[in-house]
Amino acid sequence: MTERKRGYIDVDALQEELAEQGDVVERIAGFYGVETGQLHTTANETRMACQFACGKTEATGDRAISLKTRGDATLWRCFHYGCTVRGNVLTLMHWMKHDRPPAGDRLQGREFKEMAEDLKALVRGEPRTTKAESHNEPTSTKDTADKSAFNIPLKDSENERARSLVNLDEKFVTDVAEMSPQAASYVRSRPYMTPEIMQKFRCGYLPQDAGSLLRGHFVYGWADQHGDILTWFGRNLNYETQHRKWRRAGDSSKEPNKFKFVKGFHRGLVLYGENVFRSEANAEQVRDMGVIVVEGPNDVINLNALGVPAVAVCSNTVTEKQADKLAALACEFSNGTVSVMFDLDRQGENGAGQTVLKLAQRCCVRYAWTTSLSDGRFSDRQPESVTPEEWEKLIYTALTA
Ligand SMILES: [Zn+2]
Structure with missing residues (x-):
């Protein structure tokens, strides 16, 4: 038997209690002030639209997500084609609160603690603490979990x-x-x-x-x-x-x-392409456009071919260490602005949102492009597919307007 630490929250018991109290979805949505649209509730199932991953690109039917309580566990998943969003009560709370998935397959560390505290407040009918809101960064991935981790050439x-x-x-x-x-x-x-x-x-x-x-x-x-x-x-x-x-x-x-x-x-400790960025980028250019951060190596390489310096996180989210490095690079090369240019698909947009929040705590940050640019021309595109004309006439112009 493990010793229960101070501050331990019995999440299983709380979930059970929440299920007994009923109206699980309504109450979580109310707790966070989120609209759910129409709910279809039968004895053992609640169905609702997915406003999470798949609902970002198009409205889903109002029965896309199924949520069921069996015994003491409440589990849910989205059945919309291609959507893989699913989880338990804590995951649902995380989506409703932060509008993005937890960092890992399941809630861990600080994310887990934050949602457990919210669950406790919800079950007890207390207002949610504002304290938790400053904790809205995903917990460390393996890359940052080990504080002593480093890379050797x-x-x-x-x-x-x-x-x-x-x-x-x-x-x-x-x-x-x-x-x-x-x-x-x-x-x-x-x-x-x-x-x-x-x-x-x-x-x-x-x-x-x-x-x-x-x-x-x-x-x-x-x-x-x-x-x-x-x-x-x-x-x-x-x-x-x-x-x-x-x-x-x-x-x-x-x-x-x-x-x-x-x-x-x-990889969470370093930025891909930083060496080329440092040797080729000039301050005037970076002041103009900010330090452009993209998802993958090919995005960096294509932009470089267009004469645009960029670095990549090799993920669609940014780690704390990478955010620190980006902010430092931005200060060194410009007036301290990072321009986020992630893929304009569902995952890229979710990740970009998280990345912008994380960078905003450190430096100036903006989106280098969005799906609304040029009447949606870049929807579902990646920086690696941008042509010289598109960069010159559309993206660069909007970025430096
Ligand atoms: Zn979905």
Whole structure:
């Protein structure tokens, strides 16, 4: 039996009590002042529209989400096609309060504590404390959980094998004619991915016979701010096929990963492309546009090809450490503004919202683009697909207006 810590909240008992009190959805919505639209409640189920993930892009039917209480547990999920939002009472509360999912698969750490305190107040009929609102950052992912975590450049590693990988890019293929069909099609569909820019960003196709964990991947080097490689990471060239298969199968199996990272690398501590940004960006340009932060390496590379300096978080959310680094970069290169340019899809927009909040605590921040720009022309787009004309005539103009 574990010892109960001071301040321990018996969440199971509270959930049970809430279910007994009834009107679970109405009461959570009332607690946070959120409109739910019409609820359809029968003896054992409540159905409602999804105003969460899928409801952001289009209104869902008013029965998309099903919430059921069985025994002492209340569970819910959205049945709208493609929406994977689901959880328990605490997750529902988190969505209603913050309008975004918890940081991990389940609530942990500070997020858990915050929602547990809200649940206690709700069950006891107390108003919610305002204190919790300042805690609305997702808890640390693995990257930041370990306060002592850091990344060592491969060249300084104690591990001989790691040191031997410093020049892995000597094995990269940058000529599409010599790539596997999948790699060639990956590169051909990205016109900015020229041999010259591959060399600059130290990325390319690593052939199957390269004798590395990343063989058969399109591999990127992640350098520190000085340009020393911290790690190599690979783009899974079967991702699109695997992901389609995964979606068809429902959400029971594990979602395939787009990128393969080496164990022990803490990507939440660094910004991708910072070295190139530092060597190429000039203060006047950055003052104009702010420090542009994007999701992925290809976004950085395409923008660089357009003459636009940018860095990536390699995620669709930002960690505390990355937010600190972005704010520092913004102060160093401009008047302290970061421009968030995440993908204009559902997940990107959710992540951008969270990122803006986190950066606003540190520096000036704005959206570099939104779905409403140019009558929705950029809806569902990623920075890696922006053409020179689009950048010049539409995005840059709006950004610096
Ligand atoms: Zn949904």
